[in-house]
Amino acid sequence: MFNQSDVLETIDMIEKEHLDIRTVTMGISLLPCIRATAKETAQAVYDRVTGRAERLVKTASELSREYGIPIVNKRVSVTPVSLVTAAFPEKSPLVGQALDRAARELGIDFLGGYSALVHKGTADYEEVFIKTIPEVLAATERLCSSVNVGSSKSGINMDAVRQMGEIVLKTAALTAENDGLGCAKLVVFCNAVEDNPFMAGAFHGVGEADTVINVGxxxxxxxxxxxxxxxxxxxxxxxxxxxxxxxxxxxxxxxxxxxxxxxxxxxxxxxxxxxxxxxxxxxxxxxxxxxxxxxxxxxxxxxxxxxxxxxxxxxxxxxxxxxxxxxxxxxxxxxxxxxxxxxxxxxxxxxxxxxxxxxxxxxxxxxxxxxxxxxxxxxxxxxxxxxxxxxxxxxxxxxxxxxxxxxxxxxxxxxxxxxxxxxxxxxxxxxxxxxxxxxxxxxxxxxxxxx
Amino acid sequence: MRAVVTVSGSDRRGIIAKVSGFLYAHDVNIEDISQTILGDQFAMIMMVDTSESKEDFSALASGLETLGKEIGMSVRLQHADIFDAMHNI
Incomplete structure (x- = not known):
């Protein structure tokens, strides 16, 4: 049982000291969305994300109301898109745009997972995928991207490091009118974690369950x-x-x-x-x-x-x-x-x-x-x-x-x-x-x- | 549902009457009340049970917030679990 000072302490934390739940992030696997063509895959991705996270914003606001604690951000992370589009990497932007539309439909500010994991080596389809990142970040509003270039177990993929320097610069150039805003949505990782709820680096790892709630x-x-x-x-x-x-x-x-x-x-x-x-x-x-x-x-x-x-x-x-x-x-x-x-x-x-x-x-x-x-x-x-x-x-x-x-x-x-x-x-x-x-x-x- | 009502602000007459009147009208049972006055600041904490109420929790919380604005106080309704979680192991 709590006492009076406990109650007042909690309320002070919330009202005066900015205590909040920073993010409730739903991780969604996109592996079941892989289809024969990019167009069909993009549609399946859109349907799955908007279906699974349909009640995310509403539920978070109900929880915030009931417990009296602000929940600042509601977000979604997805399986690294490079895996979903491996058969047609040059068409990955179609899936990126579908995800951006899904984020808008859900009323969430960011969706993470336009990502590739290349810490030990870059596959051909991943190299093509990474090249699409600048244009996708310039053409979308809420999509976030990340690339894992190294790990303690595998070492550092310096070819990917070289490529990412160019990608960061190109992303800045394509979003020049907004001070290079695209780069604020692009993270280059070493030892990326698969269950990070925070943007811009969130993605839903392949070792995760189908749909997961992570809270920051x-x-x-x-x-x-x-x-x-x-x-x-x-x-x-x-x-x-x-x-x-x-x-x-x-x-x-x-x-x-x-x-x-x-x-x-x-x-x-x-x-x-x-x-x-x-x-x-x-x-x-x-x-x-x-x-x-x-x-x-x-x-x-x-x-x-x-x-x-x-x-x-x-x-x-x-x-x-x-x-x-x-x-x-x-x-x-x-x-x-x-x-x-x-x-x-x-x-x-x-x-x-x-x-x-x-x-x-x-x-x-x-x-x-x-x-x-x-x-x-x-x-x-x-x-x-x-x-x-x-x-x-x-x-x-x-x-x-x-x-x-x-x-x-x-x-x-x-x-x-x-x-x-x-x-x-x-x-x-x-x-x-x-x-x-x-x-x-x-x-x-x-x-x-x-x- | 076990919940906590907290009322805080400058002390004035009729605060308990107004808040308990609202709770009575919405079938919310008051299980415990404590209050303190520090200088001219008034703080009241009520343990309540909302399970008999026909209103849903959000509506009760909004109603109390509105009442708070009318009487110039901050009035909150929160699920008791948040305090249990933060202050008990």
Whole structure:
């Protein structure tokens, strides 16, 4: 039984500290949709997605109403489309457009899974599929794409890394009138997870059940608020408090996930324990780090503070949920976090520091605007560095950079809404072209051979 | 369904009467009430059972929200499970 202060604490978390369920994401397998032609397949995909997720938005709003907790996003992830269109890869855009129409019909903001998994090698049909990504992202509104180029087990597919540098640049060029918005919907992964509920990197893995509900919780504001009450505590006590707070937040997510799965006749997949910021004030991961005693996120000490935060969130969350998965940790997207935006705008955080931070948290270089004239090989090199961090540390890393067309360091890009705004940050101008052109596979690290 | 009604805002006369009147009119049974006043801030928590009510839960929640606006308070109806989940192991 709970007491009066428990009730008031929960209500304060929701009303004043931005506690919410960040996303209820339905994963849907598209494997039963494969037909003889692209046109028939696209129709089958549209029918299946709109059928399975028909009640997703309605059910989420009922749950939000009953439990009194906001559910910010309702989303769908699907089987990597490259597998569905393997027999006619050049016609993959037909399926992409069908998915975009389905998302619009369902009333959801993003649908993820225009994806390919090429971490050990790129099949011919996958290479053709990947080439379609820029035009599809330019022609659709809600579709998200991801490509997995490496894993701890397989190594890093450097041919795919090279190709993705070019694809990111082309995606930016085709969406130039919106500051390269297409790149905000394109993630390059190492160790991609199959049950991630967060966009833009969500897809429904082939090892998953037919229809699954995955839930992402959030609440950086709640953690920051809790820390305000112990300004002089040592870091052992601070970690303990973060853990307890993460526990409460995750329990709310677990409850919603189980209930949503039941009502939508789907499997309960996982709860993703991530602290996901938004550009709103009071909803920032950077501000948690500053609450711990850093003058500004990006200064020395940031990596240690983030490591502690990320670990404490995981420990609290694991205890709170029967099934944990996804990315589970702290997100550090630059454009989606007011503290990050301010630090980057003031030149107080660099890409190099962000890269160090990705060694200890759950994601990678996320939502970072870079100069529009950055060469493809430099983008590939950024991807390779992040993939190496993920591969060696057995963790997911990702790159979602936006080479903003026509913009230089000091300019700003603005996407609005949850995607936020970001100053264009400098990248190293040294040339990695030869290294990238070598291609091949960076072998998996020795410690991955565990069998 | 076990649910929790919370009423918060500046203290004024007739809050309990208005809220309990609404619940009575919609066949919602009040099982427990507690209240605190901190300065001029009033907070009331009611444990209720909505299973006899003919209204569905969303309609009850909307009705209470509207009542809250009329009396200048924040009034919420939430499933009790959310508090159980967050505060009990």
């Amino acid at each position: 919780v959030s609440g950086p504001g709640v953690v920051q608020h809790a820390l305000k009450f112990i300004p002089e505590a040592d870091l052992t006590d601070a970690a303990e408090l973060i853990k307890r707070t993460a526990f409460k937040i995750t329990r709310a997510g677990q409850l919603i996930a189980k209930e949503a799965a039941k009502r939508l006749n789907a499997r309960f997949g996982i709860v993703d324990l991530s602290l996901a910021p938004t550009p709103a004030r009071g909803d920032s991961v950077a501000h948690i780090l500053e609450e711990l005693g850093l003058e500004v996120v990006g200064c020395h000490g940031t990596t240690a503070a983030l490591a502690m935060l990320n670990d404490a969130v995981k420990k609290g969350g694991v205890m709170a949920s029967s099934r944990v998965g996804g990315l589970s940790g702290a997100f550090i997207p630059v454009s989606e976090d007011i503290g990050m935006i301010e630090s980057a705008s003031a030149g107080k955080i660099s890409i190099e520091k962000l890269e160090a931070m990705t060694c200890v948290c759950s994601v990678g270089l996320d939502m970072i605007a870079i100069p529009g004239d950055t060469p493809a090989s430099t983008i590939s090199a950024i991807i390779a560095d992040e993939a190496a961090i993920g591969m060696v540390n057995n963790k997911t890393t990702a790159v979602r950079v936006i080479p903003a067309p026509g913009k230089k360091v000091g300019d700003e890009v603005s996407f609005g809404g949850l995607l936020g705004r970001a100053p264009v940050m400098p990248v190293h101008t040294g040339d990695a072209g030869k290294f990238i052109r070598r291609g091949g596979l960076i072998p998996a690290p020795i410690h991955s051979f565990k069998n």
